[in-house]
Amino acid sequence: MTKDKHELITGGMQFFGQMSASATHEIKNTLAIINESAGLLEDLSMMAETNPPLSPARVNDISQRVKRQVVRADLVVRKLNRFSHSVDRQTQITDLEKTVCFVLDLASRLIEMQGVVVKVIPPLSHIRVDTNLFYLENMIWKAIETACLAAKEKKQVKISFGTDADTPSIWFSMETVKDNLMDDLFGSKEDDVLLAYLNISIKKNKENNGFCLLWPKRF
Amino acid sequence: MKQAYQTLNVSKKNSIELSLKILLVDDEKEFVLTLSERLQIRDMWTAVVFDGKSALDLIHTDAPEVMIIDLKMPVIDGIDVLKQVKQTKPEIEVIVLTGHGSEQDKKKCMGLGAFAYMQKPVDIDLLSKSLKKALEKIKANKSPVI
Numbered sequence: 001m002t003k004d005k006h007e008l009i010t011g012g013m014q015f016f017g018q019m020s021a022s023a024t025h026e027i028k029n030t031l032a033i034i035n036e037s038a039g040l041l042e043d044l045s046m047m048a049e050t051n052p053p054l055s056p057a058r059v060n061d062i063s064q065r066v067k068r069q070v071v072r073a074d075l076v077v078r079k080l081n082r083f084s085h086s087v088d089r090q091t092q093i094t095d096l097e098k099t100v101c102f103v104l105d106l107a108s109r110l111i112e113m114q115g116v117v118v119k120v121i122p123p124l125s126h127i128r129v130d131t132n133l134f135y136l137e138n139m140i141w142k143a144i145e146t147a148c149l150a151a152k153e154k155k156q157v158k159i160s161f162g163t164d165a166d167t168p169s170i171w172f173s174m175e176t177v178k179d180n181l182m183d184d185l186f187g188s189k190e191d192d193v194l195l196a197y198l199n200i201s202i203k204k205n206k207e208n209n210g211f212c213l214l215w216p217k218r219f
Numbered sequence: 220m221k222q223a224y225q226t227l228n229v230s231k232k233n234s235i236e237l238s239l240k241i242l243l244v245d246d247e248k249e250f251v252l253t254l255s256e257r258l259q260i261r262d263m264w265t266a267v268v269f270d271g272k273s274a275l276d277l278i279h280t281d282a283p284e285v286m287i288i289d290l291k292m293p294v295i296d297g298i299d300v301l302k303q304v305k306q307t308k309p310e311i312e313v314i315v316l317t318g319h320g321s322e323q324d325k326k327k328c329m330g331l332g333a334f335a336y337m338q339k340p341v342d343i344d345l346l347s348k349s350l351k352k353a354l355e356k357i358k359a360n361k362s363p364v365i
Contacts, residue, residue: 028318035340036253115294
């Protein structure tokens with residue numbers, strides 16, 4: 001195995017681990033709520049032996065709480081399952097906006113932890129590229145994570161898409177960025193290997209506090 | 220001023236007879252409100268906040284004896300809350316209750332002075348035992364040395 005391939009696979013595994021850890025943490029939170037709700041029902045039924053009878057409304061309220069958590073956990077499991085299938089094919093035709101929205105959904109908890117609001121401006125028409133879906137998701141997450149880290153004060157990140165259909169691009173812009181941070185964005189060996197594998201380059205735009213993932217011009 | 224800490228005090232069956240003020244800090248609202256109600260059923264006085272900043276504000280106005288905190292919370296996480304509590308109010312005992320339980324996190328929290336480190340979902344009896352031990356430690360620290 002070449003050094004670059006090793007770097008690519010290791011980075012991919014870290015990404016997979018990060019997303020899985022976040023999803024399983026959320027599932028654990030839903031299980032904790034279900035556990036406490038069951039415990040509360042047990043407590044209330046014990047109390048009902050000596051105190052006034054347990055109100056049906058109270059039981060219904062707890063039952064609805066459990067149902068909400070089952071729906072929540074089901075959504076997380078669906079996301080994780082879809083993510084796991086990203087590795088099914090070496091390359092596939094992939095819609096950029098849909099992939100960005102999926103990564104945002106998958107990593108919503110991690111983004112929320114940083115207190116950043118991310119807004120997606122949809123493109124006028126679908127932009128599709130033939131690529132490896134898993135590593136594209138990996139690159140998009142790196143870009144989102146970098147933008148969230150760079151955003152300061154208002155902590156807002158806007159994601160938009162280039163208008164030139166022959167040169168696909170995804171733009172990440174922040175209202176304000178931390179001083180000098182724009183110079184240091186990307187540039188690690190791992191970033192370079194991933195970008196080269198996906199045939200993407202990074203274009204920085206200091207004036208607009210942003211950067212983009214840029215695909216080569218199609219002929 | 221509205222009383223921050225409340226109890227149900229309706230059943231003696233589950234009571235562990237604690238006159239203990241407990242502050243629960245977790246951004247999972249349904250979890251923390253349900254856990255709070257269950258502790259109140261066990262005759263404990265509880266208050267609930269949903270973020271680290273509110274917790275740090277409350278310990279300066281109406282300090283609890285024990286805090287139960289989650290680790291992963293937006294903006295100020297549980298580790299930062301633990302650090303600040305131990306720096307400013309070291310007499311408060313902190314129980315970390317998290318769904319994200321790595322050995323590394325546990326080591327870090329215990330090193331920062333946490334009283335206990337527990338995993339979600341938690342057994343209420345184990346949590347109650349831990350709270351009782353925390354109370355015993357607080358009482359022992361308060362009793363005069365002869």
